[in-house]
Amino acid sequence: xxxxxxxxNGAYIFRHYPKxxxxxxxxxxxxxxxxxxxxxxxEVAPGKTSCQRNSEGDLQGHHQxxxxxxxxxxEEKPEVSFDKAIKDEIKDHFRRLKDDIVNHWxxxxxxxxxxxxxxxxxxxxxxxxxxxxxxxxxxxxKTIGGRSEVFLKMGKNNQSALxxxxxxxxxxxxxxxxxxxxxxxxxxxxxGPFERKRSxxxxxxxxxxxxxxxxGRPWMxxxxxxxxxxxxxxxxxxxxxxxxxxxxxxxxxxxxxKFFFSNQGRIRDAQYPLLLDKISSVGFTLADKVDGPFFLExxxxxxxxxxxxxxxxxxxxxxxxxxxxxx
Amino acid sequence: MKPPILxxxxxxxxxxxxxxxxxSHWLMIWIGFEMNMLAIIPILMKxxxxxxxxxxxxxxxxxxxxxxxxxxxxxxxxxxxxHWTISMIPNPVASTVITIALAMKLGLSPxxxxxxxxxxxxxxxxxxxxxxxxxxxxxxxxxxxxxxINPNLLVTMAATSVLVGGWxxxxxxxxxxxxxxxxxxxxxxxAAIMVYNPTLMILNLAIYIMMxxxxxxxxxxxxxxxxxxxSHTWNKSPLIASLILALMLSLGGLxxxxxxxxxxxxxxxxxxxxxxxxxxxxxxxALLNLYFYMRLMYATALTMFPSxxxxxxxxQFESTKKMILLPPLIVASTMLLPLTxxxxxxx
Numbered sequence: 001x002x003x004x005x006x007x008x009n010g011a012y013i014f015r016h017y018p019k020x021x022x023x024x025x026x027x028x029x030x031x032x033x034x035x036x037x038x039x040x041x042x043e044v045a046p047g048k049t050s051c052q053r054n055s056e057g058d059l060q061g062h063h064q065x066x067x068x069x070x071x072x073x074x075e076e077k078p079e080v081s082f083d084k085a086i087k088d089e090i091k092d093h094f095r096r097l098k099d100d101i102v103n104h105w106x107x108x109x110x111x112x113x114x115x116x117x118x119x120x121x122x123x124x125x126x127x128x129x130x131x132x133x134x135x136x137x138x139x140x141x142k143t144i145g146g147r148s149e150v151f152l153k154m155g156k157n158n159q160s161a162l163x164x165x166x167x168x169x170x171x172x173x174x175x176x177x178x179x180x181x182x183x184x185x186x187x188x189x190x191x192g193p194f195e196r197k198r199s200x201x202x203x204x205x206x207x208x209x210x211x212x213x214x215x216g217r218p219w220m221x222x223x224x225x226x227x228x229x230x231x232x233x234x235x236x237x238x239x240x241x242x243x244x245x246x247x248x249x250x251x252x253x254x255x256x257x258k259f260f261f262s263n264q265g266r267i268r269d270a271q272y273p274l275l276l277d278k279i280s281s282v283g284f285t286l287a288d289k290v291d292g293p294f295f296l297e298x299x300x301x302x303x304x305x306x307x308x309x310x311x312x313x314x315x316x317x318x319x320x321x322x323x324x325x326x327x
Numbered sequence: 328m329k330p331p332i333l334x335x336x337x338x339x340x341x342x343x344x345x346x347x348x349x350x351s352h353w354l355m356i357w358i359g360f361e362m363n364m365l366a367i368i369p370i371l372m373k374x375x376x377x378x379x380x381x382x383x384x385x386x387x388x389x390x391x392x393x394x395x396x397x398x399x400x401x402x403x404x405x406x407x408x409x410h411w412t413i414s415m416i417p418n419p420v421a422s423t424v425i426t427i428a429l430a431m432k433l434g435l436s437p438x439x440x441x442x443x444x445x446x447x448x449x450x451x452x453x454x455x456x457x458x459x460x461x462x463x464x465x466x467x468x469x470x471x472x473x474x475x476i477n478p479n480l481l482v483t484m485a486a487t488s489v490l491v492g493g494w495x496x497x498x499x500x501x502x503x504x505x506x507x508x509x510x511x512x513x514x515x516x517x518a519a520i521m522v523y524n525p526t527l528m529i530l531n532l533a534i535y536i537m538m539x540x541x542x543x544x545x546x547x548x549x550x551x552x553x554x555x556x557x558s559h560t561w562n563k564s565p566l567i568a569s570l571i572l573a574l575m576l577s578l579g580g581l582x583x584x585x586x587x588x589x590x591x592x593x594x595x596x597x598x599x600x601x602x603x604x605x606x607x608x609x610x611x612x613a614l615l616n617l618y619f620y621m622r623l624m625y626a627t628a629l630t631m632f633p634s635x636x637x638x639x640x641x642x643q644f645e646s647t648k649k650m651i652l653l654p655p656l657i658v659a660s661t662m663l664l665p666l667t668x669x670x671x672x673x674x
Contacts, residue, residue, distance in 0.1 A: 108498045113622055116500065117555050117632065201500065204555045228444075229381050261377075272376035277447070277501055277553075 097193035108201070117204070121304035124200065125187065125282075127161035130154060140165065140183040145172025150183040155297050160213075164295035167286060183294070186283035189227075199226045200279040202256075207306045208282075210252040211299035214243020219296065220285040223259060226278035234264045237274045241284070249299065257311045270322040273313040328373060339366035340460070347464040353401040353411045356468060357394065360432070363464060364390045370456060371449045382448025386457075389441040393431035400424035413468070416475040425468075426476050432465040435518055436487035439511045443495065446507035451552065454503050455543035458510045459536045466517065466532055470525045478522040486608060488515030493615025500554045502546055505619060506539065509578060512616050519609060520593045523600050530670070531589035534663070538586055541656035542574050548648055554623060558632035564646075572628035573661050579617035585663040592670065 103110030126132065133152055140148040150165035169181030190198040208221065219241040227233045237259035241252050259274045260267060282301065286294055328336070343363030350356050364387070371383040404421035405411060416422040427438070434442040446454045469476070492512025499505045513535045517528045545567055551557040560568040577586035590613065597606040626632060 104494070104498055106498075108500050113498070113500070113554070113626070117558060117626060203501070203553050225378070229384060232377060232381060235377055270375075275376070275378050278378075 093193050100193055119204070121209075121302060122205070123300050123302040126300035127154065127298060128158055133161060135188050136161075136185055137188055138163065138183070138185050141168075141172070141180045144177060144180065145174050146170065146177075146180040146182075148181060148183050150185070152185060160297045160299045162295060162297050163284070164293070166291075166293050167288075168291050169289050170291075181289055181291070182285055182287035184222075184283055184285040185296075186222075187281045189280050197226070197280075199277075202276040202279055202303050205276070205303040205305050206256055206309055207304055208252075208254045208256065209302045209304050210241065210254070211249055212241070212243060212252060213247075213249050213297040213299075214245060215295050216243055216245030217286060217290070217294050217296075218242050218288050220287070221254060222283040222285060223256075223274060224280045224283070225275065226280050235261065237261055238285075243296065253306070255306065255309050255311065257309070258314050260315055270317055270324070271313075271315040328369065332369075336366050336369050339363075340370070340456070344460065344464045348467050351413050353404070353413055356413065357398055357401060360390075360394055360397065360464060363461070364394065367456065367461065371445070371453050373453055374450050378448045379450070379453075382445045385441050385448075386445045389438075389445075390432060393428045393438075396424055396428035396431065400428055413471050416472055419477065422472070422475045423477055423480060425472065426480060429465045429469050430484055430518075433462060433469075433514050434507075434511055435484045435514050436491045436511065437484075439488065439491055442511055443504045443507040446503045446510075447501055449503075451503070451543055451547045451550075454506070455540065455547075458506060458543075459539050462510075462514070462532065462536075466528065469518075469521060470528065473521050473525045476522060481518050481522055482605060485515045485517075485519035486605065488512065488518065489609050489612045491515075493612045496619045497615060499619070502552055502554065502557065502623075505623065506542065509616060509620075510535075510539070512613070516589065516593055516609065519605060520596055524596045527589070527592050527596055530592065534585055534589050534660075537656055538574060538578050538660045541653065541660045542571075542578065544650055544653050544656065545571055545574065548646070548650055548653070554626055555632075557623065558626040558630075559634045560627055561631050562634045568628045570657055572624050573657070575620040575624040575627075577660050579620040580613055581617070583664050584661045585659065588664060588667055588670075591667075 099110075107113045108116045125135065133154065136152060138150045138152045140146065140150045142148060147168035147170050148166060150163065152161060152163050154160075155162040163183075163185050165183055167181055167183055169179070171177050171180045190200070192198050208223075210221070220238050221241050222236045222238045224236045225232065239254050239259050241254070244250050256274050256276060261270075261272050261274075262268060284296065284298075286296075339362055343359045343361075343366060346359030346362065347356050348359075350359060368383050368387060371386060372379050400421045400423075401411075403418060403424060404416050407418040407421065408416070416425065431438040446457060449457065489512050492508045492510075492515060495511070496505050496508030499508065513531070517531050517535075520527045520531070546552070546557070548567060549557065549560055549563070551560070557571070560571065573584065577584035580586045580590040582591075590610075594606040594610060
């Protein structure tokens with residue numbers, strides 16, 4: 001038994017901590033670390049101990065070095081097998097195809113029709129584990145040569161997701177771009193078997209519900225429809241989300257009738273209502289031209305039917321703005 | 328759309344179909360198809376939103392490809408037969424290519440993928456024209472060349488269409504997509520009987536057009552595009568709910584309604600031609616169609632789904648929508664079964 005304990009004590013994983021650079025005081029990052037219990041904590045020197053984590057095998061309360069759980073130790077060499085990976089991938093796709101066929105038989109989205117029709121509220125995305133973060137992609141103007149940085153990680157007690165980083169509106173020095181400064185978090189397009197594109201059908205709901213906690217910055221909520229055609233990739237529907245800052249959670253309800261249409265980043269004169277039967281992705285963008293750190297904590301994102309909201313579309317088309325529609 | 332433009336576009340659509348129906352020259356038939364396709368694009372884009380434009384683009388690309396294939400088949404036929412007249416097509420390659428082109432225009436499987444997407448993207452009135460009027464021209468050409476068509480190809484397309492139409496419509500909540508899959512399934516039934524008795528295909532087409540027109544008109548009356556909005560009809564207009572019940576049962580092919588006539592006749596004709604497996608398979612897959620029609624019917628007329636207001640019956644105001652054709656369509660879609668013995672005059 002003692003040998004088992006000794007073996008288990010020896011098999012621990014080392015953690016790494018990215019030390020903040022002196023040139024970039026990540027104030028928001030420090031605040032984020034204060035707010036959340038990240039798995040990434042400062043590496044403790046051998047002489048110092050931390051009583052925050054105990055290994056499972058340590059029955060005596062023996063303090064150990066804190067380690068990062070997502071990096072394997074040198075003793076445990078990960079098995080890299082190309083054939084096994086291919087076979088697993090194929091099996092996964094066929095399993096998803098089988099689930100798809102069974103769900104198709106049961107009803108829309110794999111649930112009975114009466115359940116779908118009677119549903120008045122639905123949580124679409126929630127953040128309770130690392131696998132929930134995999135459904136999102138973060139991007140910033142670093143892709144075009146800017147200096148903004150954005151990160152996404154799990155929040156405190158794995159009850160929320162924390163989007164944080166630094167916004168920099170310094171334009172990239174490529175001779176082309178005059179403006180810069182955005183950070184975004186976009187949901188991945190849902191995929192079925194063999195990576196077929198799927199979409200969300202929210203036609204029986206009329207409001208987007210977000211439970212967030214921000215730092216007072218104004219965000220844009222963007223919704224994209226299905227992107228079969230190339231031109232549709234540049235089209236999206238957006239609305240503003242003003243965060244209050246402060247320690248209290250904020251419940252943001254945005255009716256879908258308020259979303260306005262934009263193409264290639266420009267709000268178009270001719271406005272169309274958002275059609276909810278083929279929603280592809282939802283995203284949050286920060287581009288308020290204020291340099292500095294930011295954070296946004298998200299508990300969940302859902303949709304619901306507000307029976308008091310009867311507006312169909314908030315914007316009108318007028319002959320002055322878009323004469324083409326009134327020819 | 329301004330009335331003069333609407334008149335020009337609508338008359339071009341009608342003229343295109345008439346040219347296809349009355350021509351015996353392959354080039355004129357092709358021209359009729361092109362006129363029809365180009366004229367319906369503004370009709371599909373009537374609502375002028377990105378989804379309608381996407382649907383129109385998809386429709387145009389599919390139909391243009393089908394027209395290209397049709398022209399290829401016509402040229403091959405010209406090469407081997409030496410004439411442009413629509414008659415027996417001696418060359419099997421030409422016959423196959425023309426059949427595939429017309430199947431693509433109709434939305435027969437495996438060229439059916441555009442039908443639900445396009446129908447969903449356009450308005451109810453445009454979808455109605457797409458699923459009814461646009462079937463007449465290709466089916467008329469298929470009727471004329473039916474003796475030359477490869478029967479195995481047609482039966483395969485028919486079987487897959489019936490299966491796809493039943494399976495695809497199973498868990499849809501969007502009404503236009505449900506009707507699109509219904510159209511695919513009905514086209515499958517028509518394709519199955521085309522080789523043996525083309526007249527029955529015309530009968531099936533006529534009854535299908537009447538039922539689909541009636542269904543679309545009822546949805547346009549309610550402005551319903553989803554099952555949920557249709558399930559609130561009991562609160563607004565209970566008469567419409569009962570009419571939807573009748574039409575759904577007729578679309579499903581249940582006696583004693585009109586929709587049973589084509590199914591009965593087709594199964595009888597197929598069994599007379601020593602085909603047992605095919606009608607059995609088609610009758611079984613028709614149950615899938617019946618399942619989703621009945622689900623729609625259940626949500627609309629047989630149960631009272633919770634609605635936004637608490638009233639049992641809303642105030643009945645006189646409707647401002649003029650649906651002149653609705654009563655005769657409802658009667659024709661539901662009460663024609665006793666006239667079946669008169670079908671012997673078609674022999």
